Amino acid sequence: MTELGESVAVSVSKKAEEGKLLVKVLDACTNDPIEGANVTVGSDKKTSNSSGEASFDKLPTGTLPTKVVKHFTDADYSTFLVHYPRVMRSHKAKSTALDSPSISEGAETKADILLEVYKVLDEIVFHRRHIDIGGEDKYGHWWSVFAPNMSFGWWPKYPVGHHLNRRSTPPEEPAPLPNNAGWKEKAAHMFAVASYKAALAIFDAKEGGVGQTLRGVDGELNGVTAFGGIARPGMYVDPHAGGGDSGNEQYSPVIKECTDILSIRTAAEAFSTSYSGDWSWRFEAGNHCHTFQKALMRHLNFDKYKVIK
Structure with a gap:
């Protein structure tokens, strides 16, 4: 208390x-x-x-x-x-x-x-020109630009349908009949001509433009041999890029990984210059400029894109 x-x-x-x-x-x-x-x-x-x-x-x-x-x-x-x-x-x-x-x-x-x-990555642009069956470039083209002197696309070595793409020889036409040929010679000659025409039709189907497109022809980076492209160390120019074409669609990659443009260019060059195989077109199957560009995108781990057009 x-x-x-x-x-x-x-x-x-x-x-x-x-x-x-x-x-x-x-x-x-x-x-x-x-x-x-x-x-x-x-x-x-x-x-x-x-x-x-x-x-x-x-x-x-x-x-x-x-x-x-x-x-x-x-x-x-x-x-x-x-x-x-x-x-x-x-x-x-x-x-x-x-x-x-x-x-x-x-x-x-x-x-x-x-x-x-x-x-x-604004410096990198993937270009795509649409297929135009009735146009000058009926197959369209896809190409990838990494710098003014670095663009890549996959081409046939020679134009489709060119004789240097042939993988078989044309059939030999039968010799003309002599004027004094008998009925047996005439019958044999008729059969030989029919066989020749059938073989020629098969040859044309295989070695014509459509046949070579589906079957495949030698492929080449940037179409150097026949289309005016360039592919040498320090200078890679796809013909569409060199001609100033921009295509119908354009995309730039979007990244959040820690990398730099020089490393990406080095990887793109290494992939493109080591790429090999035929050129063939069967819509999105085969081995052509579409499949080449998609393979290049995967190799660089690109999966996000800014749509330019």
Whole structure:
């Protein structure tokens, strides 16, 4: 029992101090700051500044979930469902990163958060000219440009239907009948002519333009032998690229991986110069400029594209 006049000790609990957090959003490949990223800490949301920073205060101590989201609108991309005819699906180029920094009492915690950045490789353009059966270039053409002096496409070594593409020899026509030929010679000659015409029809079917197209002829990078292309170290020019054609469709790849244009060009050159085989066209089967370009895309691990046209 307390006597009158005695002081009473009252315990007062000390209020826990709050902490601060400085989030810095950085490019996962280059460590460059990223402006305009949405940073969420608990229920508080801010946007990173030109230095990639977003500052938060009056935070409770302990671990706080932190989320960073950035929509790279210029790099919104499409993926192929079908290459020809073109069927694509659109996607938003959004990156998300999560972290759980520990907030200390009365101090500022710093957290660097790495974010994958979507980039359009404008220097690289995949061109596609449509098939035009009644036109000058009835098969169309697909070619890939990596630099002004670096473009690749797959061609027949000689024009389709050319005699140098033949893989069989034409049948020999029977000699003319002498004027004094008897009926037996005439009957044999008639049979020989009929056989010759049948063999010639088979030969024309196999060695004509359609036959060579379906069967296949020698293939060649950039059509150097007969179409005016170039393929030598330091200078690779597909005839359509050299002629200033832009095609009916154009695509640039979109990436978020850590790579550089020089490495991509080196890989593209190595793939293209080692490519071999026939040239044949059976719609999307066979081995032609379409299948070559798609194989090159796969080799470079490209699967996202900015549609130019």
